[in-house]
Amino acid sequence: MLLLLSDLHLGRGSRDETRAAERDAVAMLRAHESAVLEGGALVLMGDVYDQFIEYRHLVPKSAPRLVGLLAEWADRGAEIVYVVGNRDPWHVGFFEDDIGVRLTTDWETCRDGRTLYIAHGDGRIPAERLSHRLQPILRAPLMARLYRMGLPGDAGYALARWTARAFGTDGAPDLEVVAELAQVAHERLAQTDADVVAFGHCHAPALEATPDGTYLNPGYWFGDRTFARIDIDGPALFRWTDGAATPLDALA
Template structure:
């Protein structure tokens, strides 16, 4: 089986809360590991992440150790960056063996053509993200930010901005826009399954063109996606084991 998790937002709260948050995610992944054949982290793993040439944000080493363990034994792990964590360099690739992807990804999985993206900037109503995305991912402003601000100041400023402006509830228009984007992808590309995050609204929709899975938010509801020979489905970690998740009615 293949696992898909998004919107973990490590680092949003205090140390004790984040340690529990990490422990639950590691426990969930451990519960699945005997059958897992791949893991996709579909953006916003961290609430704010800036990697410098010789420095990376501290914390969450238990989670990172699990990733290194899995890739070390041949389980592929892919990390699609989101709007909260786009400033990666080579740490996850070189130290943890994780493939880091900065745009949408098409992948053949379990006999299906799968399209994956975090989802920021894809909905017409997500105007701020549509404007910020090309700036935050352009190499020139990213390099200037890293060069002009030392590590503590640069990461501290990023966390302040995220805490001040980055936690607004995603609008119903964005949720609808992501759903419409998924259907367009299914109708106009070879994709048979679209997997997105970003909206924090878990849902699963089946159309004649194919399937849409929004992973919701691990942080909010402990939801994630699973794909195997039976097809895609939403799951939830109940603190002991993964169970099927019944999505809320689509808005």
């Protein structure tokens, strides 16, 4: 089984809101612990943090409970893949070297006879042309290094936090982005051998079957507590509510 979790945005809102989102995420992960540890995998699909800039000896402190669980699982041999998003790509080595999590910008794998393509989804659509053009510059190792050299830890993180709040949104889905991201997924299904294409980013859960395969989006954990699973029966969407996973179609 693959467990997919996207857009936790830890650090968004008040400290209490972040702690609630983190604690619910840890509870949900614990509920799926045996399935992940016994041959499954956890995929974090980007924007785990609302803003993230790692320094050589410093990392943001927004998610100590989640980080502790990831380290425990990695020590027990779990496969954990962290697909970085538009708000958390500036890693150095903490997650890979100290925890044992695989970091990547996208991930292709085969599970239960299905070919899967998984990415965060940012920078792929006409509605975000500026983001697409700036992405190679902002993610370039040299630019990240200059940023770290020019601004010490607290100042650098404070600027990243201010930028995220000043130019970010309230988290509500942009319908244009939702539609265009789905179209990109449908095109990839038609043009490649992928059976499932999974994106996050747009904060809208989706499970759309097409003649070429399935588009899956786990949705916006911070605001809606939704997530996805892919097992031998195929992809499915859930919401974590009242301490349990409830199928999203049942809630609808």
